[in-house]
Amino acid sequence: MSLSRFLDLADLPRDEILDLLVLAERLQLHPEPAALAGKILGLVFLNPSLRTLASFQAGMARLGGNSFVITPGQGTWALETRLGVRMDGGAAEHIREGLPVLASYCDALGIRAFADGKDLAADLDEANFKAMAALVDKPLINLESAVNHPCQALADWKTLDDLAVAPRSRFVLSWVPHPRALPLAVPAAALHMAALRGHEVVVARPEGYALPSAIMDKARAAARISGGSVTETDDRAAAFAGAQVVYAKEWGSTSYYGDADADARLRADLGHWQVNERAFAPAASDCRLMHCLPVRRNVAVADEVLDGPRSVVLREAHNRLVVQMAVLHRLLA
Ligand code: CP
Numbered sequence: 001m002s003l004s005r006f007l008d009l010a011d012l013p014r015d016e017i018l019d020l021l022v023l024a025e026r027l028q029l030h031p032e033p034a035a036l037a038g039k040i041l042g043l044v045f046l047n048p049s050l051r052t053l054a055s056f057q058a059g060m061a062r063l064g065g066n067s068f069v070i071t072p073g074q075g076t077w078a079l080e081t082r083l084g085v086r087m088d089g090g091a092a093e094h095i096r097e098g099l100p101v102l103a104s105y106c107d108a109l110g111i112r113a114f115a116d117g118k119d120l121a122a123d124l125d126e127a128n129f130k131a132m133a134a135l136v137d138k139p140l141i142n143l144e145s146a147v148n149h150p151c152q153a154l155a156d157w158k159t160l161d162d163l164a165v166a167p168r169s170r171f172v173l174s175w176v177p178h179p180r181a182l183p184l185a186v187p188a189a190a191l192h193m194a195a196l197r198g199h200e201v202v203v204a205r206p207e208g209y210a211l212p213s214a215i216m217d218k219a220r221a222a223a224r225i226s227g228g229s230v231t232e233t234d235d236r237a238a239a240f241a242g243a244q245v246v247y248a249k250e251w252g253s254t255s256y257y258g259d260a261d262a263d264a265r266l267r268a269d270l271g272h273w274q275v276n277e278r279a280f281a282p283a284a285s286d287c288r289l290m291h292c293l294p295v296r297r298n299v300a301v302a303d304e305v306l307d308g309p310r311s312v313v314l315r316e317a318h319n320r321l322v323v324q325m326a327v328l329h330r331l332l333a
Contacts, residue, residue, distance in 0.1 A: 003330040007142040009150045010218060014196060014225060021158055024326035036065035039332045042106035043069045047114045051293060052143050055321040056110060059328055070102060081128060099135040108139035108331050115146035115183040118258040123147060124214050139331040149185045152292050153193035155319035159312055160197060167198035169244035174236065175205035176300040177273055181252025181263045186292045188215045190247050195219040198226035204239035206273060208255040208266050241282040247290040248275045248301050276302035288312050
């Protein structure tokens with residue numbers, strides 16, 4: 001099997017995802033330091049990163065290839081992404097020229113472009129990412145878009161496999177506090193991944209933070225394929241009852257999408273949604289704590305959890321490298 005684009009786990013048949021995980025394991029046990037010799041990966045980061053940036057560069061190098069990184073506006077021209085605008089502001093170059101030029105220098109391109117966070121319908125439709133993807137005639141990797149983060153989802157799936165977490169077990173996606181509204185990409189991707197892996201998935205979130213129906217419906221469709229289930233509740237203690245995995249994640253209010261002030265007023269009273277050791281009382285005794293990182297300590301998750309035996313956040317982050325090497329191998333080898 002070869003891949004031409006890695007944009008959404010939902011684009012792949014479940015068996016192909018399992019094949020990618022087998023390949024990731026193989027590359028971990030039997031490195032192939034020349035598999036991508038002579039190949040070049042371009043990485044465009046319209047938003048900050050630590051893990052995605054470093055793990056893709058490291059993965060490409062470990063497979064014998066090379067990479068370059070563009071962070072528009074930081075040593076390179078700022079890129080305009082809006083269509084039809086008069087470019088008399090700070091951006092010197094438009095993506096309509098910039099992205100095809102960059103694609104012409106490499107064998108595959110990765111793009112990170114977060115949600116605008118203003119228009120929920122446009123973000124759910126991945127309007128910006130689709131416009132960029134249409135400009136790239138090379139294998140393309142989604143490094144996190146408005147409502148998707150397939151590399152994180154694949155790493156999280158591998159983490160669950162590594163830990164032998166049973167697919168039918170209870171997986172809670174739990175909203176946690178953050179000083180400001182964050183995008184829906186990771187919660188949407190984690191929810192879909194857990195549903196497709198076959199978990200009994202419960203989304204625990206306060207009123208005002210329900211995930212959009214398009215995201216819930218996509219996860220429910222995945223659950224139908226795998227035999228899992230997807231429900232939601234604002235009763236966190238009930239959600240945690242018997243949980244084997246708690247995936248903590250911050251996201252912005254969907255009731256007040258794009259309204260930072262209203263979101264801030266709503267979240268001002270939600271500090272008790274922080275995940276601390278007490279919250280795990282109804283969960284399985286060996287319940288794991290997952291988070292994609294970066295995490296705000298003692299805002300989203302308490303030190304006692306992050307530094308304790310439940311936390312698998314470092315394994316998740318390391319698995320980014322492992323699974324992305326498999327993706328690069330499929331795209332380029
Ligand atoms: N989880 C994740 O994507 O991390 P970065 O934002 O640091 O890349």
